[in-house]
Amino acid sequence: MKRALLAVLVLAACQPPPGDAAPAQQTLVFSGVPTASSITTQQTFLPIITMLRRETGVEIRVQEPTTYEALVEGMRDGSIDIGAFGPQSYVVARERGARITPVSAQVKEKGAPPSYRGFGITHPDSGIRSLPDLRGRKVCYADRLSTAGYLYPSAALREIGIDPLRDTVPVFTSGHEATVLAVANKQCDAGFAFDEMVDRHLVERGQIQPGQLVKIWTSGLIPGAPLAVADDLPEPLRQRIVSALQSKATADYLRANGFCQGECPVGDATAWGYSGVDDSLYEPVRAACRRVGWNSCTPG
Structure with a gap:
């Protein structure tokens, strides 16, 4: 219901506004897996969230995560629109039927592959x-x-x-x-x-x-933590989000355009930014799930 209403109301927001008219505002929900209790998701992703607000003309509300499970279920039931996942939680969300696509993943340094240990x-x-x-x-x-x-x-x-x-x-x-x-x-x-x-x-x-x-x-090496976007968002809006997350969610762009200053770490891994990926990047994670058994990999 939430996304159906959004589809109707944000079409105008996803078209270039006539003259100086401001685009209609609607709210999207951004959330992520909890990795630290001392720094909030709002703080961790503020430069990216602020950039997305400007790129889409849509207000973005941050939902502070309580558990990994909460993010998985929020994207599965449609209450979360953009998720900052860990690789396994993304795979589990897809396994449980969440209609989401990974569009970019954390890169520690410019030109490096999206990975960590x-x-x-x-x-x-x-x-x-x-x-x-x-x-x-x-x-x-x-x-x-x-x-x-x-x-x-x-x-x-x-x-x-x-x-x-x-x-x-x-x-x-x-x-x-x-x-x-x-x-x-x-x-x-x-x-x-x-x-x-x-x-x-x-x-x-x-x-x-x-x-x-x-x-x-x-x-x-573990495939980089992905940003995933709900598949059933209105397509013009979804494409704006995807384009921004694949080309503008980097320290270089965010710093140059006033979204942050200094080192400008992006995401919870102190990353340089995000680069475009697709679902195939996470096959090694699925292989690990097969090694431990899917029941162990996808509890709940």
Whole structure:
């Protein structure tokens, strides 16, 4: 119903307005997976959201995420229009029937492929040196729908005969920031999180200090976190969103056009920006789901 009404009312907004007339305003909803509790989605994506408002002439409301599941279900039921996913949560949303398309994915540096890595971490006093040492230990995982925080580590653990749910004492923290801090503060013996949260975010904020963490595992390359757009948005509006996210959601463009200043990190991985992708980029994630079993990959 929401999108049907939007389709009728925003057609004028998606056409060049006559003279100086302002386009009709309607509201789209932007949300994302929760990776940190100290920085909101509004703060993380503000330059992109502000740029999209100008490009589309449509107001964009940010819905702060509560869980990965909330984003998946919000895009499936049509209450969210643009989603900043993790790779696994995107795959799960599609698997559950969400009519969405990934249009761009995070790129750390200009010209680099859209990808990142996950780390397994511990604290120096844990006695843990590698993945086999996690058997029977208290391990923090970000979320059952987190790629670097659960899926890829789960696949690696299963390859050496460790079931993360039965052979470790699992703690799901609901975010990468919480996982890293729990390990640094010795509330968990070990944990898994995406690379920038370990190497950069919390270090730059002064929340962890050198020597507090030890890396025990590094994943292979993981396809970059996608921005996905609802397929049933009015087509002229949808095309404006897609074009903007594929060509203007970069630090260079956003800085040059006054949407941010200085370093202008874009997205939750301190990325340079986003580059165009399609669904095929996420085949390695589906392969990981097959290795751990779809029931484990798509809980709920």
